Amino acid sequence: MLEIKNLEAAIGDKAILRGIDLVVPKGEVHAIMGPNGSGKSTLSYVLSGRPGYDVTGGTATFDGHDLLSMEPEERAALGVFLAFQYPVELPGVGNANFLRTALNAQKRARGEAEIDAPGFLKLARAEMKRLSMPDDMLKRNVNVGFSGGEKKRNEVLQMAILKPKLAILDETDSGLDIDALKIVADGVNSQRGPDFSAVVITHYQRLLDYIVPDRVHVLSAGRIIRSGGPELALELEANGYAAIVAEAA
Amino acid sequence: MSAALKPTALQSSALAFLSRFEGLRARLPGDVAIRDEAAGILRSTGLPGPREEAWRYTHLRSLAEVEFNEPLTPVADCADLLSRIPDFDAPRLIFVDGRFRDDLSTVPSLAAVRVGGPAFGALAQPASEKLVALNTMLAEDGADISVPAGVDAGTVVLVSLGTDLHGRAVAFHPRHNISLGKGAKLTLVEIAVGDGVYLHNPVLSVAVSPEATMTHLRIQDESRSAFVLSTVYADVGEGGTYDSFLLALGGKLTRAEIHARLGGPNAIAHLNAAQLLADHQHADFTTIVSHDAPNCASRQTVKTVLSGKSRGVFQGKIEVARVAQKTDGYQMNQALLLSPDCEMDSKPQLEIYADDVKCSHGATVGELDAEQLFYLRSRGVPAAEARMMLVRAFLDEALEPITHEATRTAMEHAIALWWERQAA
Structure with a gap:
């Protein structure tokens, strides 16, 4: 379970998150929507431990562990996964090597047995097939020369292989056509179960047609101003953010 | 004085x-x-x-x-x-x-x-x-x-x-x-x-x-x-x-x-290098490529990794004689600085006397990319291992053309040992 209490964060002197309260119970998928600049991406970065953000107040725990005091790799080993809005290119690092290194690093941190190269290839190929990714994407350098859609699929592939307990998807739908969107949504839905929870950050309701959330939260100016069921997303789609933001003010 | x-x-x-x-x-x-x-x-x-x-x-x-x-x-x-x-x-x-x-x-x-x-x-x-x-x-x-x-x-x-x-x-x-x-x-x-x-x-x-x-x-x-x-x-x-x-x-x-x-038409020279330096080491790689015949190609990819107070030097000279038309010359020096106290001096020099040639050169100096480092760590790769992966990736372009398997393995081993010494 993810529990965020009164979380405040800043970049330098600029306050971005101004007291976020959010609870995502085990097994649930929550969507966070909001206008540009509301702090959606900052929330995902603070939870995953990206340097450059100062937590100025509040707490965030996952299954009782204090996330904010952990290194990014420790959070990953605990089961936290961030699907990047802009996946990073790693020239000179092969995708297969990257994925296996990451998987084994996590296994090592958890005291589990590492996976050997043939075992990994079998696992990766099966997941790639489900995501309609060609085998040669394992041989290519991480995200180098990938189209926008391929990069997002590669994020979902990483998620499928690393099997996190908490996935944070930061605008994973941006830049995807409808077919790719369905593939990505299927990839997320296939992870759903009693031990998987997700925070789906999105600008548009469209993704939520395919990944149906248990709860929807609206983020504005660094605070959650409204929460509701999936119908809240439809209301936002119909009326825009302005009405809800005005109502909350 | x-x-x-x-x-x-x-x-x-x-x-x-x-x-x-x-x-x-x-x-x-x-x-x-x-x-x-x-x-x-x-x-x-x-x-x-x-x-x-x-x-x-x-x-x-x-x-x-x-x-x-x-x-x-x-x-x-x-x-x-x-x-x-x-x-x-x-x-x-x-x-x-x-x-x-x-x-x-x-x-x-x-x-x-x-x-x-x-x-x-x-x-x-x-x-x-x-x-x-x-x-x-x-x-x-x-x-x-x-x-x-x-x-x-x-x-x-x-x-x-x-x-x-x-x-x-x-x-x-x-x-x-x-x-x-x-x-x-x-x-x-x-x-x-x-x-x-x-x-x-x-x-x-x-x-x-x-x-x-x-x-x-x-x-x-x-x-x-x-x-x-x-x-x-x-x-x-x-x-x-x-x-x-x-x-x-x-x-x-x-x-x-x-x-x-x-010295003869259609000849090829590759002068690639990787320098890995630490402490107070000083390493100079100096090349002089003379194109003395037409249709020749030269390639130089030089990668330098510096830590501690080390100093790297690359001087690359390409001379193209008047007869050496259709010369294809390429030279690239990239340096990765792992500490604020190291220094890289990179000096390309092109002397071209033929009029129909393709010669390019470039030099870059940078640090490890914070975005790339975070991306690896967010996937569970510990910081030191992530840095090693990025250093190795930086060298890849220079190492990639080496097809001699045993040498390649020996070089990978030497690079890994070098990194262990830095991390220790």
Whole structure:
């Protein structure tokens, strides 16, 4: 379970998150929507431990562990996964090597047995097939020369292989056509179960047609101003953010 | 003023080498006339100094402060140093402190090898470089390797071990000569390791006949107290290839200088390198590529990783003669700075006298990318391992063309060990 209490964060002197309260119970998928600049991406970065953000107040725990005091790799080993809005290119690092290194690093941190190269290839190929990714994407350098859609699929592939307990998807739908969107949504839905929870950050309701959330939260100016069921997303789609933001003010 | 003192120190160092020569002159093997010529040059010009454009970034001051002696005749089994030489399934010629060791070596069958004296060759002349003059004056031994026309001689490993068995600093100046007949092939893997303080000043000439291919792979992992000043002269005939890669990790003060001349049409030269430096190491990679015939191609990808207070130098000169139309020249130097106290000096130089050529060069200096580092860590890769992955990735472009599997493995191993030392 993810529990965020009164979380405040800043970049330098600029306050971005101004007291976020959010609870995502085990097994649930929550969507966070909001206008540009509301702090959606900052929330995902603070939870995953990206340097450059100062937590100025509040707490965030996952299954009782204090996330904010952990290194990014420790959070990953605990089961936290961030699907990047802009996946990073790693020239000179092969995708297969990257994925296996990451998987084994996590296994090592958890005291589990590492996976050997043939075992990994079998696992990766099966997941790639489900995501309609060609085998040669394992041989290519991480995200180098990938189209926008391929990069997002590669994020979902990483998620499928690393099997996190908490996935944070930061605008994973941006830049995807409808077919790719369905593939990505299927990839997320296939992870759903009693031990998987997700925070789906999105600008548009469209993704939520395919990944149906248990709860929807609206983020504005660094605070959650409204929460509701999936119908809240439809209301936002119909009326825009302005009405809800005005109502909350 | 100190500027006036430096040449004096260099001059006295040159005089010490000259007096050593006077003492050895009667005993040195081979033609003494060429040695006398070299001595004359050194006597009048001294060692290279900071006022020379080619030596602006690499000062031999610290070398001039050391008194070097003649190595004793080596008899030790050198087991410890030999254990650092990766096991290749190939004949190997082992030189200990510059002298050939028959008892440790295995001689190739497909190439003719002569040892027991300097292999001066015709390419490196004392008058062209002062370090070649120093080598010529004092060279005692070397390998003369020739591959007959049309023969693929496979792989030959040339090993240099620098020992600390003398109780004082020693200097050695091996002189090697490689010649490939028409259409011949050879992969020469040079590996140099050592312990203690010494000067290793090898000169190697490579004559590549038309249609011949010489692959020259070097691992310079010498003593961290050593001075290593190597000079290579390669001359490539029509349709021939000189494909070289240097991995430089060792030494205190090092310079690897390569003169490659493309003398016949459609000749190719690759002068790639990776330098990995730490602490107070200084490593200079200097290349001079001369395009003297049309339709030739040269490629240089030089990657430098610097940590601690190390200093890297790359000087790359491409000369294109008037006749060398349709030249394709490429040169790239990239440096990765892992600490705020290191320094990279990168100097490309293009001299082009032909009007229909394609020559490009570039240099970049940067740090590890914070975004890439976070991306790896967010996937569970610990920070130190993530940094290693990015350093290795940075080197990939330079290492990628190396197809010789055993050398590639040895280089990966050396790079991994280097990283472990940094992380420790």
